[in-house]
Amino acid sequence: MAVETEGAVPSTPEGAQIEDEARIAAAAGEIPRARARAQEHGIGRGVREGLLAAFVALAMLAPLVGLQTDEDINNKLILKTRWPLLALIVIVVAVVRFLMITVLAPRRAARKEAKASGRAAAATPSGLRRFFVPFAIAALFAYPPVVLALSGIQGSLKWVDNFGIQILIYVMLAWGLNVVVGFAGLLDLGYVAFYAVGAYSYALLAIHFHLSFWVLLPLAGIFSATWGIILGFPVLRLRGDYLAIVTLAFGEIIRLILLNWRSLTNGGFGITSIPKVTFFGIPFDASQNGFAHLFHLPLSSAYYKIFLYYLILLLALLTAVVTTRLRRLPIGRAWESLREDEIACRSLGINTTNTKLTAFAIGAMFGGFAGSFFSARQGYISPESFTFIESALIIAIVVLGGMGSMIGIAVAAAVMLGGIEMLRELTVLKAVFGPDFEPTQYRMLIFGLAMVIIMLWRPRGLVGSRTPTIFLLQRKSISADMVREGHG
Amino acid sequence: MEYFLQQLINGLALGSIYGLIAIGYTMVYGIIGMVNFAHGDVFMVSAFIALIVFLVMTQWLGIQSVALELVVMMAIGMALTGLWNWTIEKIAYRPLRGSFRLAPLISAIGMSITLSNFVQVVQGPRNKSIPPLVHDVISFPTSGDGYPVTISLKQIIVTVITVVLLIAFWLLVQKTSLGRAQRACEQDRRMAALLGVDVDRTISLTFVMGAALAAVAGTLYLMYYGTVNFADGFQPGIKAFTAAVLGGIGSLPGAMLGGIMIGLIEALWSAYFSIDYKDVAAFSVLIIVLIFMPQGILGRPDVEKV
Numbered sequence: 011m012a013v014e015t016e017g018a019v020p021s022t023p024e025g026a027q028i029e030d031e032a033r034i035a036a037a038a039g040e041i042p043r044a045r046a047r048a049q050e051h052g053i054g055r056g057v058r059e060g061l062l063a064a065f066v067a068l069a070m071l072a073p074l075v076g077l078q079t080d081e082d083i084n085n086k087l088i089l090k091t092r093w094p095l096l097a098l099i100v101i102v103v104a105v106v107r108f109l110m111i112t113v114l115a116p117r118r119a120a121r122k123e124a125k126a127s128g129r130a131a132a133a134t135p136s137g138l139r140r141f142f143v144p145f146a147i148a149a150l151f152a153y154p155p156v157v158l159a160l161s162g163i164q165g166s167l168k169w170v171d172n173f174g175i176q177i178l179i180y181v182m183l184a185w186g187l188n189v190v191v192g193f194a195g196l197l198d199l200g201y202v203a204f205y206a207v208g209a210y211s212y213a214l215l216a217i218h219f220h221l222s223f224w225v226l227l228p229l230a231g232i233f234s235a236t237w238g239i240i241l242g243f244p245v246l247r248l249r250g251d252y253l254a255i256v257t258l259a260f261g262e263i264i265r266l267i268l269l270n271w272r273s274l275t276n277g278g279f280g281i282t283s284i285p286k287v288t289f290f291g292i293p294f295d296a297s298q299n300g301f302a303h304l305f306h307l308p309l310s311s312a313y314y315k316i317f318l319y320y321l322i323l324l325l326a327l328l329t330a331v332v333t334t335r336l337r338r339l340p341i342g343r344a345w346e347s348l349r350e351d352e353i354a355c356r357s358l359g360i361n362t363t364n365t366k367l368t369a370f371a372i373g374a375m376f377g378g379f380a381g382s383f384f385s386a387r388q389g390y391i392s393p394e395s396f397t398f399i400e401s402a403l404i405i406a407i408v409v410l411g412g413m414g415s416m417i418g419i420a421v422a423a424a425v426m427l428g429g430i431e432m433l434r435e436l437t438v439l440k441a442v443f444g445p446d447f448e449p450t451q452y453r454m455l456i457f458g459l460a461m462v463i464i465m466l467w468r469p470r471g472l473v474g475s476r477t478p479t480i481f482l483l484q485r486k487s488i489s490a491d492m493v494r495e496g497h498g
Numbered sequence: 499m500e501y502f503l504q505q506l507i508n509g510l511a512l513g514s515i516y517g518l519i520a521i522g523y524t525m526v527y528g529i530i531g532m533v534n535f536a537h538g539d540v541f542m543v544s545a546f547i548a549l550i551v552f553l554v555m556t557q558w559l560g561i562q563s564v565a566l567e568l569v570v571m572m573a574i575g576m577a578l579t580g581l582w583n584w585t586i587e588k589i590a591y592r593p594l595r596g597s598f599r600l601a602p603l604i605s606a607i608g609m610s611i612t613l614s615n616f617v618q619v620v621q622g623p624r625n626k627s628i629p630p631l632v633h634d635v636i637s638f639p640t641s642g643d644g645y646p647v648t649i650s651l652k653q654i655i656v657t658v659i660t661v662v663l664l665i666a667f668w669l670l671v672q673k674t675s676l677g678r679a680q681r682a683c684e685q686d687r688r689m690a691a692l693l694g695v696d697v698d699r700t701i702s703l704t705f706v707m708g709a710a711l712a713a714v715a716g717t718l719y720l721m722y723y724g725t726v727n728f729a730d731g732f733q734p735g736i737k738a739f740t741a742a743v744l745g746g747i748g749s750l751p752g753a754m755l756g757g758i759m760i761g762l763i764e765a766l767w768s769a770y771f772s773i774d775y776k777d778v779a780a781f782s783v784l785i786i787v788l789i790f791m792p793q794g795i796l797g798r799p800d801v802e803k804v
Contacts, residue, residue, distance in 0.1 A: 066581060069578060069581055070581055070582055070585060073547050073550040073551065073578065074543070074547070074550070074617065074620050077550050077553075077554070078620065078621060078622075079550065079553060079621055079622070079626050080622070081624070087549075087553060087626060087627070087628060088553075088557065089550070089553050089554065089557060197600060197603075244785060244789045245785075247789065247792070248788055248789070251531075251532075251533045251603065252743070252788055252792065254533070254603065255533065255739060255743070255784070255788075256784065256788050256789075258736070259736070259781035259782075259784045259785055260781075262777070263778050263781050263782065266774075266778050266781075267778065270775060270778075398732065399611065402607050402611065405604070405607070406604065406607070406608070409600065451619060452615075452619060454611055455612060455615035455616055455618075455619055457611060458609070458610070458612030458615055459608070459612050460608075461604065461605070461611065461612075462589075462590050462608040462612060465590075465594065465601055465604050465605040466589075466590070466593050466594065469594060469601045
C-alpha cells in the first residue's frame with residue numbers, strides 16, 4: 011500500500027477527490043447512491059416512482075377507503091365497497107408523485123442552485139412593512155362598520171362573530187402563548203388549560219357571586235397566572251420534548267377534573283346561562299335600561315357582537331403591546347437568552363427559575379383573559395371546548411406564524427381559522443360533489459394536513475424573518491434560520 | 499386479597515397492550531430523538547385495519563376458526579401498518595430531520611390530527627363493535643366467601659403474545675445486523691453513516707418495526723375490548739408514551755416494564771379509588787416521574803453537554 015500511494019502524495023489523485031466528496035456527503039447524513047439517484051429527473055424515474063406510489067397507496071388505502079364498515083338494521087357491522095373512490099385516489103397519488111419527480115424536483119433543484127451561487131440579499135424593512143401595522147389596526151377597527159354597511163344588521167352577524175371574534179380570540183391566545191414558546195422557547199402543549207381556568211373562573215364566579223365581567227377579567231387573569239406558576243414549578247428542570255409532554259399531561263388533567271368534578275362544574279353537560287358582558291353597566295337586552303333602548307337602535311344581537319368584537323380587539327392589542335414592551339425589558343431579554351442557550355444564560359447570572367416562571371405566568375394570564383372573554387361570549391362552556399386539539403391549534407398558529415413574530419402569528423391565525431370557516435361558505439363544493447357533501451367534516455382533516463404541509467414547505471413559519479430586539483447601528487431583519495430555538 | 503389479585507391480572511393484560519405501543523415510541527425516540535406524536539393514531543389505524551380484515555374473513559370468506567382469524571388479522575395488520583408508518587416517516591418526518599427540533603414534533607402533531615380525522619371521514623364517527631371473539635374464562639374458586647379469581651382466555655392470549663413478541667424483538671435488536679445498525683445509529687448517526695450503515699433505511703425500518711408492534715397491540719385491543727373508534731388513538735398513545743418515559747425512554751425492556759406499571763396503576767386506581775380519575779392518576783405518574791426521575795427506571799442518565 012505504501013509503495014502505491016508514494017507517488018501520489020504531492021497531488022491528490024482524482025479518485026481520492028471523488029471519494030472525499032462522497033465522504034463529505036456521507037458525513038452530512040446523505041448516501042452517495044441516494045444523491046446520485048435524486049439528481050436524475052427523467053420521465054422513466056417519474057413513471058417508476060409514480061407506479062410505486064400507486065402501489066403503496068393501494069395497499070394502504072384498500073382496507074380503509076375501499077371497504078367501509080357500516081351498521082345494518084340489527085346494528086351489526088357489515089362491509090360496503092367503494093372501489094371507484096379507491097381507484098380515483100390511487101390514480102391521483104400516482105399522478106402527483108409523477109409530477110413531483112418530473113416537474114417540481116428539477117425546478118426546486120434549479121432554484122437551490124441559483125440561491126447558492128448568488129448571495130441572498132439581506133432583507134431590510136421596506137416602506138410597506140413599516141406602514142403595515144398601523145394600516146392593519148385601522149382596518150381591524152373599521153371592519154364592523156364596513157360589514158354592517160355591506161351586508162345589513164342580520165347579515166353582519168356571521169362576519170363579525172364567526173370571522174372577526176373567533177379569529178381574534180385565537181390571535182390573542184397565540185400571542186399569549188408566544189411569550190412562552192416564541193420568546194422563552196418553552197414548548198407548552200397544555201396552554202388550553204389556562205384558557206379553561208379563565209373560562210371556568212368567570213363562569214362560576216359570575217353565576218354564584220354575581221360579579222361583573224370587568225371585575226372578573228383581571229381575577230381570571232390572576233387565577234390563570236397562579237396556575238401557570240403552579241405548573242411552572244415542577245417542570246423547571248425539564249427540557250424540550252419532556253416539557254412538552256408534561257404540559258400536555260397537565261392540560262389533560264385540568265380537562266379531566268373539569269369533566270369529573272360534577273358538583274362544581276356540572277361535568278360534561280357544562281355550565282349554561284353565563285352572564286353577558288355589560289357596556290359600562292348597560293346590559294344588552296330588551297329592557298328599558300338596555301343598550302338598544304338607550305341608544306334608540308333597533309333591537310338586535312348584532313350590536314352586542316360588534317361590542318364584543320371591539321372588546322376582544324382591544325384585549326388582543328393589549329396582549330400585543332404588553333408582550334412587545336416586555337420583550338424589550340430586562341425580563342424579555344432574559345427570556346430570549348433562555349431560548350437561545352439556557353446554560354449560557356445561567357452562567358451569566360440570570361435567575362432561570364424566575365425567568366421561566368414569569369414566562370409561564372404571563373402567558374397563562376393572557377390565556378385566562380381570553381378564557382373569561384370566551385365564556386362571556388359563548389354563554390355556555392363545557393370541557394369539550396378545552397381539548398388537546400385546541401392546544402394543538404394554538405401551538406400550530408404560533409409555529410406557523412414564525413415563532414416570535416407578532417404579525418406572522420396574526421396572519422397565521424387569520425389564514426388557518428378563516429380558511430376553516432370559509433370551508434363552510436363554499437357552496438361551490440356542494441355543486442361539484444353533490445348535495446350530500448358536507449365540507450365541515452373535512453375541517454380537521456384539512457387542518458392537520460395543512461399543519462404538516464406548511465411545516466414541510468416553510469419550517470420556519472409563514473413570516474420567516476424577525477427584527478432582533480437589540481441591534482448594532484442599523485435595524486434590519488434577519489432570517490429566522492439564524493435564530494436558534496430553545497430546547498426548553 | 500382475591501380482589502387485589504384479580505386487579506393485578508386485569509392490569510397486566512392492559513399493561514401489555516400499553517407496553518407494545520410504548521416500544522414504538524421508545525425505539526423512535528432512541529434513534530432520532532423525536533417524540534412520534536402520531537404513534538397513538540397509527541395504533542388506532544391498525545385496529546381499524548384489523549377490524550376490516552376480521553369482517554372480510556367472517557362475512558365474505560366465512561372463516562370460523564378464531565385462531566386463524568387472529569393470526570391473519572395480526573399478519574395483515576403488521577404489514578399494512580408498517581407500510582403506513584413507513585410512508586408517514588418518508589413524507590412528514592424525513593424532510594425535517596435536519597430542521598430545528600420542534601419541526602418534526604409539530605409535523606407529527608399534524609399527522610396525528612390528520613390520521614384520526616381521515617379515519618373519521620372514511621369510516622364514520624361511530625364506535626365500531628364486533629361480537630366477542632374469545633369468551634372462555636378460567637375460574638379459580640377461592641377458599642372462604644371471597645371473589646373467585648378469574649382469568650379470561652383473552653387475557654392469557656394478550657400476555658403470551660406480548661411476551662413472545664418482546665423476546666423476538668429483543669433478539670432482533672441484539673443479534674441481527676439490523677439491530678446492530680439501529681444501536682449504532684442511536685449512539686452516533688454520523689459515525690454510523692461513515693462506517694457504511696444506511697441511516698435512512700435503518701430509521702425507516704425502525705418506524706416499520708414500531709408500527710408492526712402497534713399493529714399487534716391494535717389487534718389485541720380490538721379482541722380485548724371488541725370496539726374501536728377513530729378517537730381511540732389519543733389516550734392509549736399518551737399513556738404508552740408515559741409508559742415509555744416511566745421505563746426510561748430509549749430502553750426496550752423499560753418500555754414494557756413501564757407499560758405494565760401504567761396498566762397496574764390504572765387497574766388498581768380504578769378498583770380502589772375512583773374510576774373517573776384513572777387517567778388523572780396515569781398522567782400524574784408521568785409528571786411525578788419526569789420531575790423526580792427524568793431518566794426513568796431503566797434509562798441512562800442524560801449528560802448535559804455545552
